[in-house]
Amino acid sequence: MNHATGRTRHQDRVWSVAEHLDDVLAKIAPLDPIELQLLEAQGCVLVEDITVPVALPPFDNSSMDGYAVRAADVAGATEEAPVTLAVLGDVAAGSGGLPEIGPGQAARIMTGAPLPPGAEAVVPVEWTDGGTGEGPAATMRAHSAAPQDAAGEVRVHRPAAAGAHIRTRGSDATEGEPALRAGTVLGPSQIGLLAAIGRGTVMVCPRPRVVVLSTGSELVQPGEALGPGQIHDSNSYQLTAAARAAGAIPYRVGAVADDAETLRSTLEDQLIRADLLVTSGGVSVGAYDVVKETLTALSADEGTVEFRTLAMQPGKPQGFGLIGPDRTPLLALPGNPVSSYVSFELFVRPAIRALMGLPEVHRPVTPARCADAIASSPKGKRQFLRGSYDADAGTVTPVGGAGSHLIKAMAHANALIIVPEDTTEVAAGAEVDLVLLG
Numbered sequence: 001m002n003h004a005t006g007r008t009r010h011q012d013r014v015w016s017v018a019e020h021l022d023d024v025l026a027k028i029a030p031l032d033p034i035e036l037q038l039l040e041a042q043g044c045v046l047v048e049d050i051t052v053p054v055a056l057p058p059f060d061n062s063s064m065d066g067y068a069v070r071a072a073d074v075a076g077a078t079e080e081a082p083v084t085l086a087v088l089g090d091v092a093a094g095s096g097g098l099p100e101i102g103p104g105q106a107a108r109i110m111t112g113a114p115l116p117p118g119a120e121a122v123v124p125v126e127w128t129d130g131g132t133g134e135g136p137a138a139t140m141r142a143h144s145a146a147p148q149d150a151a152g153e154v155r156v157h158r159p160a161a162a163g164a165h166i167r168t169r170g171s172d173a174t175e176g177e178p179a180l181r182a183g184t185v186l187g188p189s190q191i192g193l194l195a196a197i198g199r200g201t202v203m204v205c206p207r208p209r210v211v212v213l214s215t216g217s218e219l220v221q222p223g224e225a226l227g228p229g230q231i232h233d234s235n236s237y238q239l240t241a242a243a244r245a246a247g248a249i250p251y252r253v254g255a256v257a258d259d260a261e262t263l264r265s266t267l268e269d270q271l272i273r274a275d276l277l278v279t280s281g282g283v284s285v286g287a288y289d290v291v292k293e294t295l296t297a298l299s300a301d302e303g304t305v306e307f308r309t310l311a312m313q314p315g316k317p318q319g320f321g322l323i324g325p326d327r328t329p330l331l332a333l334p335g336n337p338v339s340s341y342v343s344f345e346l347f348v349r350p351a352i353r354a355l356m357g358l359p360e361v362h363r364p365v366t367p368a369r370c371a372d373a374i375a376s377s378p379k380g381k382r383q384f385l386r387g388s389y390d391a392d393a394g395t396v397t398p399v400g401g402a403g404s405h406l407i408k409a410m411a412h413a414n415a416l417i418i419v420p421e422d423t424t425e426v427a428a429g430a431e432v433d434l435v436l437l438g
Helices: 017-026 188-196 235-245 260-273 290-295 337-355 407-411
Strands: 034-037 066-069 083-091 105-109 121-124 153-156 178-180 201-205 209-215 249-256 276-280 303-310 317-323 328-333 365-370 382-390 395-398 415-419 431-436
Touching (some): 209 260, 395 415
Parallel strands (some): 276 328
Antiparallel strands (some): 066 121, 317 328
C-alpha cells in the first residue's frame, strides 16, 4: 500500500448511531448471485422464482403399510365377519411392475409405494390379520422371515372407503405452480422442497466471506501462557463466532501486533478472500492505535476509511470505509470486548445481512419493563447495557455494570437495553426498548 498521508474527514463531527449505520448500509449492496449446490445454499437468499416441474407426489401412493384393495370388496368387513381376499404379491416403495387388482384380490403395499391399478383404497395392516390366519396384526412380518405373507390370503376386519390412506398425485403441489419465490431464505424445509422437485442447484445471493482480525501486541492466543502485561485474544474469537451466527463464512486471522507495516501487509493479503473486513482495536486516540494510523494513510486509489466519534456507549470510536481494488467494506471496531461486540451487533451484523440480500437486516427490538433501576446514563449518548430478558414476564434485568471490559456480563446477557440520548436514569419498572440477541 502507498504510504501517502490520507484524509480524515468529519473529525469534529459526532455521529449518531443511526447516521453511522445508514452510511454503512448505503455503501453496501448484495453480492452477485451464484449457482450453488443445495446444501451449500442453506441460509442463502434465493434470487430466482422456482416452479414445480412435476406434480408432488408424482403418482398415487400409499400413506400406510397395509393392503391395496377395491373399496367394494371390503365394504362389509367387520371383526366378527372379516372379508377374505387373495393376495397377489408385494408392492414396495420404488416398485415398477404392478399387479392389477381385480374383484376379491389385494396386494400387500408399503408406505410410499405406488397404488396398483384397480385398487381404490389401502387397508392398514392393523385392520387385517396380516396374512397369518390369526387375530388383528400389529405389524407386518419381514419379507425375509415370512415370504409366504406376500401370497395366500388376508382377512380384512374393517372397511375402507375409496381414497382411504392414499396420497393422490399432485396433492402436495401441482405441476407448474410456484414452489419458492425470489427473496426466500433457504432453510431446511426449503432445501427439502427443492430436492423433492428435483433441483440439484439454485441461484442465490451467497454468504459473504468475512475476515476478522484483532490488533494488539498484548494479545496471546487462548491455550498459551500469559506473560507480563499480556491478555488472551477474545475479540477475534467472539467476532468470528458472531459473523458465523449472522450467516457469513468467517475467517479468523491471528492477532496482529501494533505495527503499521504488519497490519498493512496483513490487510493486503486478506483482501483476496474478503467480502467484508472487520478489525478490532487501534481506533481511538492513543499513540499505538495502529488501525487508525494505517487506514488514515491510504492513498486515493487504495480507498478511504473514516474514523468517527459516535454518540454511544460503549463503542464511541468507530471506523468505516471501502479499501482495495474492489472497494471491499471495512468496519474498524474498538478493542474493548463489550464495545467490540456491541458494535458488531449494531453495525457489522446488518452489513453482513445486507451483503446476503436478506429482506430484514436488523435484530428485533421489543419493549420490556426494567426490573432494576439504572442509576445513571451519559446525557447525549445512546447507551447499550447488557440485560437478561425474561420473555414470559416481559421484564429485563441489567447484567453487570457499564464497563466496556466486562466480557463475563456479556456472556450472561441475551439482550441489549437501549437507554436513549436524552435519558440519564431509568426507574425500576419503567419501560425500555431491547435489542434481542440470539
